[in-house]
Amino acid sequence: MTGNGEAAIDVHGLVKRFGAKTVVDGFSIRVAAGQIYGFLGPNGSGKTTTIRMLCGLLTPDAGEGTCLGLDIRTQSAAIKRQVGYMTQKFSFWEDLSIAENLDFVARMYGLPDRKRRVAGALERLGLANRRTQLAGELSGGWKQRLALAACILHEPKLLLLDEPTAGVDPKARREFWDEIHRLAQDGLTVLVSTHFMDEAERCHAIAYLAYGKLMAQGTVDEVVARSGVLTYEVSGPDPGRVAADLTGKPGVEMVAAFGARLHVTGIDAAALEAALRPWADQPGLRVARAEPTLEDVFIHLMNRSTDNFS
Numbered sequence: 001m002t003g004n005g006e007a008a009i010d011v012h013g014l015v016k017r018f019g020a021k022t023v024v025d026g027f028s029i030r031v032a033a034g035q036i037y038g039f040l041g042p043n044g045s046g047k048t049t050t051i052r053m054l055c056g057l058l059t060p061d062a063g064e065g066t067c068l069g070l071d072i073r074t075q076s077a078a079i080k081r082q083v084g085y086m087t088q089k090f091s092f093w094e095d096l097s098i099a100e101n102l103d104f105v106a107r108m109y110g111l112p113d114r115k116r117r118v119a120g121a122l123e124r125l126g127l128a129n130r131r132t133q134l135a136g137e138l139s140g141g142w143k144q145r146l147a148l149a150a151c152i153l154h155e156p157k158l159l160l161l162d163e164p165t166a167g168v169d170p171k172a173r174r175e176f177w178d179e180i181h182r183l184a185q186d187g188l189t190v191l192v193s194t195h196f197m198d199e200a201e202r203c204h205a206i207a208y209l210a211y212g213k214l215m216a217q218g219t220v221d222e223v224v225a226r227s228g229v230l231t232y233e234v235s236g237p238d239p240g241r242v243a244a245d246l247t248g249k250p251g252v253e254m255v256a257a258f259g260a261r262l263h264v265t266g267i268d269a270a271a272l273e274a275a276l277r278p279w280a281d282q283p284g285l286r287v288a289r290a291e292p293t294l295e296d297v298f299i300h301l302m303n304r305s306t307d308n309f310s
């Protein structure tokens with residue numbers, strides 16, 4: 001972990017309403033400089049709105065705090081200058097090369113020292129030997145890298161990545177995350193929203209939001225441990241029959257099949273064990289405690305939260 005304890009973000013009680021809807025409801029968080037902080041939660045849970053408030057792009061209706069030592073309410077212009085924002089939909093000139101696209105972005109923002117900045121971004125993101133390749137010919141993973149390069153041209157201190165790897169294959173995703181870690185090691189703080197569990201596991205800390213409320217935060221291990229979720233794994237012949245029997249039983253919150261294995265989760269140990277007991281005695285079936293996955297925990301949190309939008 002690279003965070004040195006100095007807060008890049010420190011906010012308290014943030015609220016955002018759109019009309020009658022409270023989209024973010026009392027959000028507080030502290031993010032150390034150099035941390036990679038993941039935001040997870042169902043669609044529409046307020047991740048993007050929260051991230052935008054944290055960096056002064058959106059003014060909260062209530063709450064206060066600082067980003068990079070600046071007041072998110074009164075100093076948003078100064079914050080924005082130090083933030084690189086990669087939105088869900090980014091665009092390039094398809095018929096310009098990688099280097100030309102970056103040069104164009106640098107011109108658009110009137111950045112001084114353009115040549116050095118473009119060369120630096122190309123180098124930093126491993127794009128130097130592809131500099132003449134047309135953006136329109138790049139695969140998804142390289143497009144993502146180009147977008148990231150465009151975000152760091154102005155040498156920001158904070159990066160906001162909104163679902164940066166949607167539609168990117170696992171290998172390219174992994175490499176993209178290697179880049180994010182390198183940038184964090186150089187001192188950048190990164191806020192990233194994602195729906196991928198493997199990406200959550202690559203964050204120093206995560207926040208889970210549901211319907212505008214912060215349901216859990218901390219390291220992945222802390223979030224799993226604090227959830228109180230218990231998981232049992234059932235394996236053997238005819239898991240479908242076991243799943244049908246267990247679904248809806250007291251104490252059983254979720255039954256999910258992973259190939260021939262079932263994950264059975266809940267938080268009431270006695271009730272869960274009572275539901276599983278008849279199956280534990282069946283010949284050929286194996287029922288054993290397992291470590292809950294982050295996905296088990298998130299589904300539990302999601303089921304627990306109430307949809308205040310409906």
Ligand SMILES: Nc1ncnc2c1ncn2[C@@H]1O[C@H](COP(=O)(O)OP(=O)(O)OP(=O)(O)O)[C@@H](O)[C@H]1O
Binds near residue numbers: 018046048
């Ligand atoms: N400018 C706006 N005006 C009105 N409603 C908005 C506005 N921006 C967001 N919302 C609503 O606020 C809620 C939260 O949206 P937000 O984009 O923050 O969620 P999210 O967690 O990032 O979702 P996703 O995972 O789908 O990107 C949604 O119901 C959305 O429709």
